[in-house]
Amino acid sequence: MPVLPSTMQAVICHGPQNYTLETIPVPKRGPGELLLKVEAVGICASDLKCWHGAAKFWGDANRPAWAETEVVPGHEITGRVLEVDDDARQRWQVEAGDRVVLEQIIPCWDCYYCDHGNYHMCAPHRMFGFHRSAPGGMAEYMTVPTQALVHKINGDLPPAHAAFAEPLSCALHAVERATLQFDDVVVVAGAGPIGLSMIAGARAKNPGLIIALDLDPRKLDIALATGADLAINIAEEDAVAKVKALTAGLGADVYLEGTGHPSAVPQGLNLLRKLGRFVEYSVFKEDVSVDWSIISDDKELDVRGAHLGPHCWPAAIKLIEQGRLPMERICTHQLPLADFQQGLNLVAQGDKSVKVSLLP
Numbered sequence: 034m035p036v037l038p039s040t041m042q043a044v045i046c047h048g049p050q051n052y053t054l055e056t057i058p059v060p061k062r063g064p065g066e067l068l069l070k071v072e073a074v075g076i077c078a079s080d081l082k083c084w085h086g087a088a089k090f091w092g093d094a095n096r097p098a099w100a101e102t103e104v105v106p107g108h109e110i111t112g113r114v115l116e117v118d119d120d121a122r123q124r125w126q127v128e129a130g131d132r133v134v135l136e137q138i139i140p141c142w143d144c145y146y147c148d149h150g151n152y153h154m155c156a157p158h159r160m161f162g163f164h165r166s167a168p169g170g171m172a173e174y175m176t177v178p179t180q181a182l183v184h185k186i187n188g189d190l191p192p193a194h195a196a197f198a199e200p201l202s203c204a205l206h207a208v209e210r211a212t213l214q215f216d217d218v219v220v221v222a223g224a225g226p227i228g229l230s231m232i233a234g235a236r237a238k239n240p241g242l243i244i245a246l247d248l249d250p251r252k253l254d255i256a257l258a259t260g261a262d263l264a265i266n267i268a269e270e271d272a273v274a275k276v277k278a279l280t281a282g283l284g285a286d287v288y289l290e291g292t293g294h295p296s297a298v299p300q301g302l303n304l305l306r307k308l309g310r311f312v313e314y315s316v317f318k319e320d321v322s323v324d325w326s327i328i329s330d331d332k333e334l335d336v337r338g339a340h341l342g343p344h345c346w347p348a349a350i351k352l353i354e355q356g357r358l359p360m361e362r363i364c365t366h367q368l369p370l371a372d373f374q375q376g377l378n379l380v381a382q383g384d385k386s387v388k389v390s391l392l393p
């Protein structure tokens with residue numbers, strides 16, 4: 034077994050816009066836990082929103098702060114198992130040397146939601162990378178608590194591709210929430226990591242038509258390579274008119290929202306047909322105002338939220354391992370840990386990147 038160093042490099046969140054690279058002790062594995070060498074951690078749009086200080090993380094007049102300071106961020110994690118004991122081996126079927134991915138939530142397994150199979154809505158909602166009790170992946174090493182959900186993934190994949198199982202599982206859950214039917218016309222708003230993953234998930238279900246919307250021609254090109262039948266550049270074309278023209282004036286059956294941009298909400302309400310399904314996955318920086326009578330009186334829509342990727346990780350891992358996504362085009366940037374700030378900046382500049390990962 035390799036001799037572990039006593040210290041490691043890690044990013045520490047001290048609060049909004051105050052993240053630093055520091056040298057801290059290598060964490061010690063408790064009984065039943067794993068010690069991982071982190072191989073890649075994706076930077077999520079939510080990491081950027083947390084860095085910016087969004088109310089969802091740091092609270093406002095309507096809600097308390099959920100994130101904590103003095104935490105190692107990062108929840109799109111893949112790593113190699115360095116240390117494992119019999120208890121962990123039995124729980125997760127993993128051995129030293131295996132590559133694993135971690136579900137971002139660490140369920141309590143004891144609340145109302147966990148008891149009802151909805152572990153992704155676990156009441157205490159402990160997640161890697163936001164709480165002191167669960168340091169995330171922006172570090173060379175990390176431990177995995179016993180309540181965590183651990184999945185094995187092919188160790189020959191590039192690490193950044195393996196870490197993409199996290200956003201992909203989330204998008205697959207959004208697709209499941211839409212209960213796709215074979216002849217559905219599905220519109221996916223946004224061709225970033227989540228939108229592209231929604232397209233891949235919808236493709237796997239093979240509905241009637243998958244239409245990608247974005248402003249960036251380069252991303253729309255990747256959307257076509259990921260399985261969209263059609264791409265509409267909303268900077269150049271009227272998406273609502275085009276979707277109506279493609280559906281004999283009716284509108285789309287399903288709208289999957291993966292941009293987090295306020296304008297994407299009325300756009301979806303307007304391009305859905307009556308009795309359509311609207312799935313919202315995004316985290317918004319600001320409030321969105323819409324005419325709710327479109328949802329009721331005009332169209333009787335089903336509006337469904339989606340959060341995390343419960344029960345979708347095996348399917349996400351399978352899609353990546355089978356090479357169903359153009360991962361080389363999706364994983365645009367891999368940076369060393371020390372360049373985390375550049376990584377966050379690249380995520381902010383969506384026209385320059387798709388998925389940005391750190392390789393600690």
Ligand SMILES: [Zn+2]
Nearest residue numbers: 077079109200
């Ligand atoms: Zn994420």
Ligand SMILES: [Zn+2]
Nearest residue numbers: 141144147155
């Ligand atoms: Zn729970």
